[in-house]
Amino acid sequence: MSKLYERYADEIAELIRTQVLRPGDRLPSVRQARASRQISPSTVFQAYYLLEDRGLVCARPRSGYYVKDVPLRRSAEPGTALPGAQTTAVDISDLVFDVLGSTRQPEVAPLGSAFPSASLFPLQKLALCLTPAMRQADPARWQEDLTAGDEPLRRQIAQRCAADGVVVDPEELVVTHGAMEALNLCLQAVTRPGDVVAVESPTFYAALQALERLNLKAVEVATHPRHGVDIASLTEVLQRHPVKACWFMPHFQNPLGSLMPDDRKQAMVDLLAQHSVPLIEDDVYGELYFGLRRPRPAKAHDHQGLVMHCSSFSKCLAPGYRVGWVAAGRFARQVQRLKLMTTLSTAIPSQLALSAYLQGGGFDRHLRHLRRALQAQQAVALQAIEQHFPVGTRVTRPEGGYFLWVELPPQVDALRLHRAALAAGISTAPGHLFSADRRFHHHLRLNCGHAMDGQLAAVLQRLGQMAERLAQVARG
Amino acid sequence: MSKLYERYADEIAELIRTQVLRPGDRLPSVRQARASRQISPSTVFQAYYLLEDRGLVCARPRSGYYVKDVPLRRSAEPGTALPGAQTTAVDISDLVFDVLGSTRQPEVAPLGSAFPSASLFPLQKLALCLTPAMRQADPARWQEDLTAGDEPLRRQIAQRCAADGVVVDPEELVVTHGAMEALNLCLQAVTRPGDVVAVESPTFYAALQALERLNLKAVEVATHPRHGVDIASLTEVLQRHPVKACWFMPHFQNPLGSLMPDDRKQAMVDLLAQHSVPLIEDDVYGELYFGLRRPRPAKAHDHQGLVMHCSSFSKCLAPGYRVGWVAAGRFARQVQRLKLMTTLSTAIPSQLALSAYLQGGGFDRHLRHLRRALQAQQAVALQAIEQHFPVGTRVTRPEGGYFLWVELPPQVDALRLHRAALAAGISTAPGHLFSADRRFHHHLRLNCGHAMDGQLAAVLQRLGQMAERLAQVARG
Numbered sequence: 001m002s003k004l005y006e007r008y009a010d011e012i013a014e015l016i017r018t019q020v021l022r023p024g025d026r027l028p029s030v031r032q033a034r035a036s037r038q039i040s041p042s043t044v045f046q047a048y049y050l051l052e053d054r055g056l057v058c059a060r061p062r063s064g065y066y067v068k069d070v071p072l073r074r075s076a077e078p079g080t081a082l083p084g085a086q087t088t089a090v091d092i093s094d095l096v097f098d099v100l101g102s103t104r105q106p107e108v109a110p111l112g113s114a115f116p117s118a119s120l121f122p123l124q125k126l127a128l129c130l131t132p133a134m135r136q137a138d139p140a141r142w143q144e145d146l147t148a149g150d151e152p153l154r155r156q157i158a159q160r161c162a163a164d165g166v167v168v169d170p171e172e173l174v175v176t177h178g179a180m181e182a183l184n185l186c187l188q189a190v191t192r193p194g195d196v197v198a199v200e201s202p203t204f205y206a207a208l209q210a211l212e213r214l215n216l217k218a219v220e221v222a223t224h225p226r227h228g229v230d231i232a233s234l235t236e237v238l239q240r241h242p243v244k245a246c247w248f249m250p251h252f253q254n255p256l257g258s259l260m261p262d263d264r265k266q267a268m269v270d271l272l273a274q275h276s277v278p279l280i281e282d283d284v285y286g287e288l289y290f291g292l293r294r295p296r297p298a299k300a301h302d303h304q305g306l307v308m309h310c311s312s313f314s315k316c317l318a319p320g321y322r323v324g325w326v327a328a329g330r331f332a333r334q335v336q337r338l339k340l341m342t343t344l345s346t347a348i349p350s351q352l353a354l355s356a357y358l359q360g361g362g363f364d365r366h367l368r369h370l371r372r373a374l375q376a377q378q379a380v381a382l383q384a385i386e387q388h389f390p391v392g393t394r395v396t397r398p399e400g401g402y403f404l405w406v407e408l409p410p411q412v413d414a415l416r417l418h419r420a421a422l423a424a425g426i427s428t429a430p431g432h433l434f435s436a437d438r439r440f441h442h443h444l445r446l447n448c449g450h451a452m453d454g455q456l457a458a459v460l461q462r463l464g465q466m467a468e469r470l471a472q473v474a475r476g
Numbered sequence: 477m478s479k480l481y482e483r484y485a486d487e488i489a490e491l492i493r494t495q496v497l498r499p500g501d502r503l504p505s506v507r508q509a510r511a512s513r514q515i516s517p518s519t520v521f522q523a524y525y526l527l528e529d530r531g532l533v534c535a536r537p538r539s540g541y542y543v544k545d546v547p548l549r550r551s552a553e554p555g556t557a558l559p560g561a562q563t564t565a566v567d568i569s570d571l572v573f574d575v576l577g578s579t580r581q582p583e584v585a586p587l588g589s590a591f592p593s594a595s596l597f598p599l600q601k602l603a604l605c606l607t608p609a610m611r612q613a614d615p616a617r618w619q620e621d622l623t624a625g626d627e628p629l630r631r632q633i634a635q636r637c638a639a640d641g642v643v644v645d646p647e648e649l650v651v652t653h654g655a656m657e658a659l660n661l662c663l664q665a666v667t668r669p670g671d672v673v674a675v676e677s678p679t680f681y682a683a684l685q686a687l688e689r690l691n692l693k694a695v696e697v698a699t700h701p702r703h704g705v706d707i708a709s710l711t712e713v714l715q716r717h718p719v720k721a722c723w724f725m726p727h728f729q730n731p732l733g734s735l736m737p738d739d740r741k742q743a744m745v746d747l748l749a750q751h752s753v754p755l756i757e758d759d760v761y762g763e764l765y766f767g768l769r770r771p772r773p774a775k776a777h778d779h780q781g782l783v784m785h786c787s788s789f790s791k792c793l794a795p796g797y798r799v800g801w802v803a804a805g806r807f808a809r810q811v812q813r814l815k816l817m818t819t820l821s822t823a824i825p826s827q828l829a830l831s832a833y834l835q836g837g838g839f840d841r842h843l844r845h846l847r848r849a850l851q852a853q854q855a856v857a858l859q860a861i862e863q864h865f866p867v868g869t870r871v872t873r874p875e876g877g878y879f880l881w882v883e884l885p886p887q888v889d890a891l892r893l894h895r896a897a898l899a900a901g902i903s904t905a906p907g908h909l910f911s912a913d914r915r916f917h918h919h920l921r922l923n924c925g926h927a928m929d930g931q932l933a934a935v936l937q938r939l940g941q942m943a944e945r946l947a948q949v950a951r952g
Contacts (some may be wrong), residue, residue, distance in 0.1 A: 118615030127610035134603035139594030209817045320824035341685045347823035348796035
């Protein structure tokens with residue numbers, strides 16, 4: 001359980017998020033809070049200090065605490081991009097490898113990385129789970145649970161799913177080598193070479209790479225930067241194309257950070273059910289919400305067994321352990337067979353250590369700290385972008401995750417900026433990576449999951465100045 | 477280093493294997509050994525006790541030690557099966573899953589298992605490596621070595637390869653999620669749907685499943701139960717079919733246990749180079765030799781970068797850790813990219829623990845114990861089969877690994893025997909699984925990697941009696 005001051009801070013944060021409290025509004029005074037909530041002055045102050053750390057409020061001397069100015073106006077968010085109407089054979093891997101290969105050096109500021117900082121995770125605690133878990137293990141059991149994965153771990157995952165509104169039988173679950181394997185297995189279970197798969201626009205390049213590897217064609221669905229998949233666009237795509245599957249990320253989509261509201265998810269699941277099209281739901285960022293509650297997966301709305309829910313511990317607990325899972329509905333058996341054929345089973349030490357960690361408690365506490373750290377870093381990043389990026393820049397304000405999607409003035413080529421920045425020791429993920437037809441040429445995905453010893457704002461300032469120079473050169 | 481008595485025992489075992497010493501021959505007396513080798517009587521006795529444990533020699537009271545009778549005559553080995561000349565679309569997965577799914581219960585005697593007993597491995601020592609390795613690790617490094625794998629581990633693997641005569645640049649190596657992933661990545665790197673791939677006959681069912689999954693066609697190459705791939709048959713196959721790759725297991729082939737002599741491997745590699753056909757070399761059993769030296773991989777004979785050498789620690793050190801590797805020659809970059817696209821990276825705890833274990837020493841000592849245990853169990857199994865299986869049964873006598881390939885009298889259907897045995901608590905792997913056209917219908921692969929608390933012989937006796945009943949029913 002979170003502490004009292006943390007709960008009170010979360011409530012205030014939610015009021016700010018939903019704009020019940022707006023920039024410049026004063027927070028309740030100690031006296032008001034004590035009267036309305038029966039909480040002590042020190043609890044109130046602890047809560048406000050926490051909100052200050054998270055970049056949401058500021059103190060004015062002898063006056064009280066106020067909601068901070070929103071660093072960017074709502075109008076400065078990017079709009080919904082219109083995808084091409086055609087299916088596209090995918091061929092972006094060379095570009096992805098070129099760009100990502102160059103961002104791996106430890107001395108480069110990792111704004112282009114897909115991963116949050118390892119310092120955000122309880123790696124020492126997890127390490128302590130490994131040896132005892134393996135010493136106590138019964139190797140005879142490994143054979144039995146070989147492909148589906150460790151049975152206690154599957155039960156723990158099913159329990160967490162249940163708390164999020166998804167009823168999953170542990171027998172339906174397959175523990176995978178990260179969510180990446182889960183997604184690939186799902187795609188293989190429901191498609192054949194040449195099939196058409198619907199993806200978001202922009203979409204995560206790994207989805208495009210998976211399509212490319214399996215000789216599938218992509219059709220893009222318009223995706224709102226805040227509310228995710230556009231239902232009208234999806235309807236049209238389903239009418240026009242023989243779509244065999246959708247690969248969507250309803251929560252904190254990579255790269256947009258969009259979060260589909262519940263009614264939209266419901267409408268999407270119903271629409272797909274009408275067309276009998278399976279949904280591969282990539283939910284790896286679901287735990288990284290800044291609101292009060294975990295968003296309910298699309299799978300929670302599914303009554304047909306068509307939603308294949310994929311997630312992992314890699315982004316919220318245990319990077320490098322490579323433990324993900326899939327609850328594949330009516331395709332569960334096929335997925336399990338494909339797993340057996342391709343990688344046989346998931347690494348036992350990783351599975352048992354995670355099971356022991358979950359058993360020991362502390363996961364929810366870790367998640368609360370993680371979410372706050374990410375939210376605070378997002379606030380820092382948004383402010384730096386507002387201050388230092390060229391006039392006309394638009395940026396998303398996701399309600400979870402650790403990505404920002406930046407739309408630069410149209411004359412700034414993101415690939416040129418990427419190269420210039422890399423030469424200066426800063427990696428970025430240019431928008432070219434996020435679409436089969438490379439439409440997002442003046443966009444960037446920026447990772448604010450690395451505090452960089454307090455240098456995040458300074459690094460963004462340098463990047464903004466480089467973007468400004470490119471904008472000026474282009475303007476002549 | 478092995479101890480003096482172990483080295484002396486190994487020398488004697490090699491003399492028996494090469495038939496310099498034949499069944500019934502007397503081993504050197506203590507006096508002879510002391511005179512010729514300057515070793516003490518206790519060393520001689522320790523060596524002979526060890527050979528007795530391994531089932532190779534027996535003591536005759538007041539007379540000395542003698543080479544044991546070979547339980548089966550050489551004539552009782554199976555012959556080379558003639559494969560069909562056509563390519564075959566593969567469709568065996570249902571059968572494989574039915575058979576294997578039923579063999580996973582812990583109470584079933586695992587003669588049908590593909591894995592040796594977990595009790596043969598230093599699982600406690602490995603477990604002790606996990607926590608310290610992860611506590612000392614630098615997570616910043618994981619990103620850098622993300623897809624290729626932990627750099628120190630790759631160097632250790634390259635060092636072991638060098639000792640086996642294979643010069644591999646650590647940059648060429650990709651650490652994979654077991655050999656299974658390595659083999660699948662290789663297959664994908666060099667084929668497109670519809671291509672023809674040459675496999676051994678009989679061949680490991682996982683190879684057939686991988687072909688099925690990737691919509692590839694199989695063409696089988698005649699394979700000698702003792703000497704492996706038949707060069708004349710391979711020549712013919714290459715002339716007749718547009719073969720895009722070969723997937724062979726030159727050492728202790730699954731299921732035959734065949735070991736290709738060096739000159740045959742050389743001829744095979746040269747032949748494939750003439751045709752520019754890549755070889756996917758599955759070498760997971762290479763360390764499990766009973767002879768004096770590890771057989772040299774086919775890759776040691778390759779000068780064109782056409783051999784993709786795949787192996788793992790799963791069968792020789794660390795089952796469940798899921799750490800394999802591939803040195804993919806000229807295809808290394810493609811393999812690394814496919815790895816990035818499908819499973820991203822291999823589990824870090826497994827990689828670091830294995831690296832720490834290898835660093836600490838003891839691997840070679842473990843391997844010597846493992847090989848002896850497997851050889852002793854093979855001797856037990858061969859003797860039981862000789863005594864209790866129907867007249868006309870033939871069986872291989874592999875020089876490594878833990879499989880026996882049993883050819884029953886033609887009237888015994890292996891699938892019927894499998895079902896009857898399973899009902900009696902004994903699993904087997906019927907020959908039907910080992911060919912795309914299900915030709916091996918009176919064959920079994922039996923696993924002698926489980927001592928079963930001394931019950932291996934008794935279990936084989938029961939199985940032999942069931943086979944005998946089926947043979948009698950068929951004879952009427």
